[in-house]
Amino acid sequence: MQNNIFKIFTYSLTTVVVLLFIFTSCKKDEEFATDPSVRLSFSADTLRFDTVFTTLGSVTKRLMVYNKNSKSIKISSISVAGGSASMFRINIDGSPSLQVNNVEIAANDSMYIFVKVTVNPNNQDNPLIVYEDIVFLTNGNYQKVSLTAWGQDAYYHVPNQRLNFSDGSYLMYSYAHCNTAWPTNKPHVIFGYCVVDSDSTLTIPAGTKVYMAPNAVLWIYEGGTLKVNGTLHNEVIFQGSRLEMDYRDRPGQWGKIWLSAGSKDNEINYAIIKNAKIGLQVDTVVNVNPALKLDNTIIENMSIAGIYAQGSKIRATNSIVSNCGQYAIILSIGGDYEFLHCTIGNYWNETFRNTPSIVLNNYYKDVNEVIHLRPLVNARFGNCIIYGNADEEFLLDKNTAATFNFKFEYSLLKTALNTSNTTYYDHCKINLDPIFTNAGLNDFSLQTNSPAIGSGSPSIGVLVPYDIKGKPRAFNPNMGAIE
Numbered sequence: 315m316q317n318n319i320f321k322i323f324t325y326s327l328t329t330v331v332v333l334l335f336i337f338t339s340c341k342k343d344e345e346f347a348t349d350p351s352v353r354l355s356f357s358a359d360t361l362r363f364d365t366v367f368t369t370l371g372s373v374t375k376r377l378m379v380y381n382k383n384s385k386s387i388k389i390s391s392i393s394v395a396g397g398s399a400s401m402f403r404i405n406i407d408g409s410p411s412l413q414v415n416n417v418e419i420a421a422n423d424s425m426y427i428f429v430k431v432t433v434n435p436n437n438q439d440n441p442l443i444v445y446e447d448i449v450f451l452t453n454g455n456y457q458k459v460s461l462t463a464w465g466q467d468a469y470y471h472v473p474n475q476r477l478n479f480s481d482g483s484y485l486m487y488s489y490a491h492c493n494t495a496w497p498t499n500k501p502h503v504i505f506g507y508c509v510v511d512s513d514s515t516l517t518i519p520a521g522t523k524v525y526m527a528p529n530a531v532l533w534i535y536e537g538g539t540l541k542v543n544g545t546l547h548n549e550v551i552f553q554g555s556r557l558e559m560d561y562r563d564r565p566g567q568w569g570k571i572w573l574s575a576g577s578k579d580n581e582i583n584y585a586i587i588k589n590a591k592i593g594l595q596v597d598t599v600v601n602v603n604p605a606l607k608l609d610n611t612i613i614e615n616m617s618i619a620g621i622y623a624q625g626s627k628i629r630a631t632n633s634i635v636s637n638c639g640q641y642a643i644i645l646s647i648g649g650d651y652e653f654l655h656c657t658i659g660n661y662w663n664e665t666f667r668n669t670p671s672i673v674l675n676n677y678y679k680d681v682n683e684v685i686h687l688r689p690l691v692n693a694r695f696g697n698c699i700i701y702g703n704a705d706e707e708f709l710l711d712k713n714t715a716a717t718f719n720f721k722f723e724y725s726l727l728k729t730a731l732n733t734s735n736t737t738y739y740d741h742c743k744i745n746l747d748p749i750f751t752n753a754g755l756n757d758f759s760l761q762t763n764s765p766a767i768g769s770g771s772p773s774i775g776v777l778v779p780y781d782i783k784g785k786p787r788a789f790n791p792n793m794g795a796i797e
Contacts, residue, residue: 346418347385350453354387354419355380362472362505363431363463374405377427377448377459381419387452389417392427395447395458402446402461403430431463440465442503442525443555468525469497473506487533490516498522503555504530510577512537520548525555526568526590536576536600544584546610546784552587565639565664566591566617573626576600585611593620593635599627599649608633610782614756617664625649625688630656632782632795636756637662642671642702647678648688648716653695655770655778657794660702661753671702675711676718689717697770697778698725699748699758699794706730724771726793743769748794759796766793 357378381387393413394400403410405428406417419425433444444465447458464470473486487507495517496502505527510516512535518524520543526532532552534540544550554567561567570592573580578600587593593613599605608630613620620635621628625647635642636659643658645651660671676690700707700722708729712718722733726743733739749764751757760767768790775791782795791797 345386346388347383348453350455352383352387352453353455354389354450354452354457355382356457356459358459360460360462361429363461373463374428374430377429378424379419379427379450380424381421384421386418386420389419390451390453391415391449392417393449393451395449400446401431401433401444401463402448403432404428404448405430429461431461433463433465435464435467438466442466442468442501442557443527445556462527466501468500469502471502471504471508475509490514490532492516495519496522501525503527504532507531507533510534510538510540515539515541517541517543518550519543520545520550520584522550524550524552525557526552527555528567529569530555531569531572533572533574534577534580535574538577540571540573540577540580540582542582542585544610546584548584550585552585552590554589561589563589563615565589565615565637570595573597573606575624577605579603580605581607581609582611583607583609587611587613589615591618592616592622593638594622596621596623596626596628598625598647603627604629606630612636612756612782619644620658622646623649623651627651628653630654631778632656632780634659634756634758634782634795636660636753636758638671639664639667640669641673642700644673644675645690645693646673646675648676648690649693650691651693653698654774655697655781655791655793655795656695656699657758657796658698658700658702658707659748659750659753659758660704660707662703663754667704670704670709671707672700673709673711674718674720676716677713685713687713687716690719691717693720694723695721695725696723696774697791697793698722699766701726701728701748704728724769724774724793726766726769741771743793758794760792760794764792769793 361375363373394402406414442465444463446461450457471488473488475487477485487509490508490510492514498519498521501523503525542550567589571594573596575597593616596606604627606628611633614636616638619641620638621643623645627650630653632655634657639662642660658671674693677685677687679685722742723740726748733744746765748766749761751759770791770793775787781797785797787797
């Protein structure tokens with residue numbers, strides 16, 4: 315009987331082994347999704363390590379990876395793009411690594427990836443923000459999740475408020491701290507929208523460095539005010555948060571400074587605003603004072619526009635707007651503007667530009683193509699240079715049913731427009747190269763043989779007695795911002 319039991323047991327065990335063998339042998343590759351169009355889903359498209367360290371820091375965050383397909387997925391590799399130089403490590407199944415291969419996720423299942431960063435923000439050799447990607451390769455298809463972490467100690471303005479809209483969408487933002495002037499002992503870094511609320515004034519003192527993350531916006535809301543108080547040789551700098559050499563002059567790295575409709579009494583003096591999409595967007599004025607007083611300021615390397623005004627009021631002196639992808643200055647939907655001793659030099663060479671540097675406009679069309687008139691009360695350019703590498707640097711977009719007042723006085727202009735009417739063009743030099751020292755490097759000082767030297771109006775010069783570099787103007791001043 316024992317022999318029979320043994321035989322039965324042996325037979326049963328053999329049967330199980332055979333069945334297992336048959337089952338595993340039948341598990342074909344086609345059980346895995348092999349189509350390159352199959353994609354993973356993630357719990358976030360960016361992991362931000364926003365703990366501000368004061369000593370050597372180490373933070374771990376969790377990323378969920380989802381397979382929402384009806385078949386299993388085999389991920390060929392999950393890797394940190396920066397390789398051994400990266401400050402980030404990924405952890406799958408308990409082992410921190412730079413790369414993990416052949417990771418399987420069952421159909422309609424998910425897995426955890428733990429991401430760790432080790433960085434000392436007191437190390438001034440680090441980037442201001444550390445950027446990296448986790449790269450996923452599945453069936454020849456690449457996907458990525460972005461990683462950011464503080465690289466240096468700074469004041470970080472990170473969205474922590476939510477504005478909900480009726481369509482279900484929302485906007486995340488932070489409030490700018492307006493009780494006192496921003497401190498200057500460390501740089502300020504803005505993520506997302508940083509808002510100056512109604513009846514608040516943000517004061518940014520001389521020497522402050524403001525770094526803007528991708529698509530970041532400094533938003534001066536209705537009733538709010540911005541005061542940028544830079545000084546000569548101690549300017550306030552607004553630029554992208556990437557400090558590597560490759561990003562030094564790369565346009566479009568961040569959003570804009572937005573002086574929205576109803577913001578009031580904004581003043582910017584001795585600022586450098588560079589490498590954004592739009593340098594300054596200035597919307598409808600709320601009182602009789604200028605919405606913006608702009609003095610001694612450089613706006614350069616904008617992918618769209620340097621100054622974009624809509625029915626606003628701007629007074630600008632000693633300012634330089636240069637190298638913008640579409641427009642240097644748009645004065646749209648009417649308004650009241652005065653630019654004295656300003657240089658507009660648009661030598662954009664990142665892509666082909668077929669748009670003019672200066673646009674004046676006195677109307678707009680709504681979504682139903684209905685025209686709404688807005689008077690251009692005044693657009694005065696005195697002792698200015700407006701030049702560039704486009705064939706035509708002016709667009710006068712006029713609706714004859716509304717006021718359209720403009721005047722260029724003692725200015726050097728590049729245009730094919732008829733400039734014979736002295737009501738609009740008074741003592742202007744037309745289509746003469748201003749002979750800048752090096753426009754490609756944003757050096758808009760004038761060489762000794764420039765036709766703009768000594769060609770400005772003395773009566774305008776006394777209104778702006780010093781140039782952007784602090785040099786007194788001559789009795790017969792130069793055109794432009796630099797004496």
